[in-house]
Amino acid sequence: MNIHQYIFLFLLFLSGITLVSCGSGNSSETGSKTRYEVESGEVSYRLDGMQQGYETLYFDQWGAREARYTKATLRLGTGMERKIDRLIMTDKEWIYTIDFLEKTGTKTRNPAYDKKQAETSMDVRDLSRINAQKLYKLGGQKAGQDQVADLPCEVWEVKRLAAKFWVWKQLVLKREPKIKTERTIIREAVRVSTGKPIPSDKFALPKDIKIQDLSTEGLRN
Numbered sequence: 315m316n317i318h319q320y321i322f323l324f325l326l327f328l329s330g331i332t333l334v335s336c337g338s339g340n341s342s343e344t345g346s347k348t349r350y351e352v353e354s355g356e357v358s359y360r361l362d363g364m365q366q367g368y369e370t371l372y373f374d375q376w377g378a379r380e381a382r383y384t385k386a387t388l389r390l391g392t393g394m395e396r397k398i399d400r401l402i403m404t405d406k407e408w409i410y411t412i413d414f415l416e417k418t419g420t421k422t423r424n425p426a427y428d429k430k431q432a433e434t435s436m437d438v439r440d441l442s443r444i445n446a447q448k449l450y451k452l453g454g455q456k457a458g459q460d461q462v463a464d465l466p467c468e469v470w471e472v473k474r475l476a477a478k479f480w481v482w483k484q485l486v487l488k489r490e491p492k493i494k495t496e497r498t499i500i501r502e503a504v505r506v507s508t509g510k511p512i513p514s515d516k517f518a519l520p521k522d523i524k525i526q527d528l529s530t531e532g533l534r535n
Contacts, residue, residue: 349359351483355508
């Protein structure tokens with residue numbers, strides 16, 4: 315695993331837990347089809363802290379398909395910075411990660427479609443699928459009500475993750491660490507638009523980037 319992959323996994327752990335959620339259902343498949351309580355939408359986030367920039371989330375099919383575009387600067391320490399231009403796209407049972415700067419891409423199985431993994435896994439991909447039910451299972455407690463981007467949110471405090479989450483219709487609109495340091499990342503929605511069709515090109519994979527299959531089946535071939 316090269317340095318860029320380590321950095322990506324580190325970033326995914328820090329920032330991915332604020333974005334998407336498993337819907338509440340009786341099975342992982344049902345949950346993955348209804349991750350959000352709105353059918354389609356676009357959310358613009360501002361990133362502050364260790365990672366500074368912007369992120370845009372597009373989704374439809376109640377969250378079964380979504381594309382998250384990130385353009386930011388990662389501050390690695392004393393004068394060191396790294397540009398980020400990345401797409402993470404979930405298309406039902408597949409998750410694609412595209413690095414536009416490195417011209418690399420990967421695809422992996424969506425753990426939400428594996429019932430056993432969805433219920434027990436605590437890896438970074440599972441942590442990225444946060445909703446009120448998952449926050450409760452992680453020991454979270456409701457800490458009140460607040461507004462983000464003029465929308466009413468439930469505020470959840472999760473000591474295990476040392477963070478607070480602002481949740482609206484299963485969408486995490488804000489995440490804030492309990493203790494802010496130079497290594498924390500704060501993500502907050504600044505604009506939310508729902509109910510409109512999302513252009514198909516937002517979910518299109520780049521044709522000039524080869525995508526490596528990291529699923530068990532792909533690695534066997």
